[in-house]
Amino acid sequence: EDKVVQSPLSLVVHEGDTVTLNCSYEVTNFRSLLWYKQEKKAPTFLFMLTSSGIEKKSGRLSSILDKKELFSILNITATQTGDSAIYLCAVFKGQGAQKLVFGQGTRLTINP
Amino acid sequence: EAGVAQSPRYKIIEKRQSVAFWCNPISGHATLYWYQQILGQGPKLLIQFQNNGVVDDSQLPKDRFSAERLKGVDSTLKIQPAKLEDSAVYLCASSLRYRGQTLNTEAFFGQGTRLTVV
Secondary structure, three states, rough: OEEEEEEEEEEEEEEEOOEEEEEEEEEEOOOEEEEEEEEEEEEEEEEOOOOOOEEEEEEEEEOOOEOOOOEEEEOOOOOOOHHHHEEEEEEEEEOOOOEEEEOOOOEEEEEO | OOOEEEEOEEEEEOOOEEEEEEEEEOOOOOOOEEEEEEOOOOEEEEEEEEEOOEEEEEOOOOOOOOOOOOOOEEEEEOOOOOOHOOOOEEEEEEEOOOOOOOOOOOEEEEOOOOEEEE
């Protein structure tokens, strides 16, 4: 059975801290791993990772994939209250029409 | 570029009633997904379409849920009859795969419909 597991499930930090969110996966026919930020209802896209060891960066956010150990991390440096959200990890899997499987999410709260 | 459109935004119904949700994906996106997200959980795939064909509906409770995507564009998801445990946010998403490529692009999500069954 396909699994996408995120940790921690919940994290509370102070503004300015650095956080690392984890995502491990066990799926057949892995194609790519995606990170989303969900503040209200609609998840918004952050990163798509297909190759091991290549860091993707956007401002204070960065992410990297390890296809040998089957995990990815999302780092957020100098956190701000606006970073408070649920962070979702998802994996595209399969041949042909690819299925997008989500983890349960990490709820991040940044306190001022 | 217009995003994924969903309606309604909110719906409250009594158990055993029926309800329908509508989704219009991004123009040109062949792949359309319906997800159910219960509070505190990640999105769970209900059904995936490629154009107007179903490619995965393994987690769709077919005794009460149905979905269609006529002409490979808009899609509707119906629940009949609804149960209390159907209370959730229903998310529609779409993605593109360029001709000759092996990977889908990222999926873009609509604003979702929050369903409350009382």
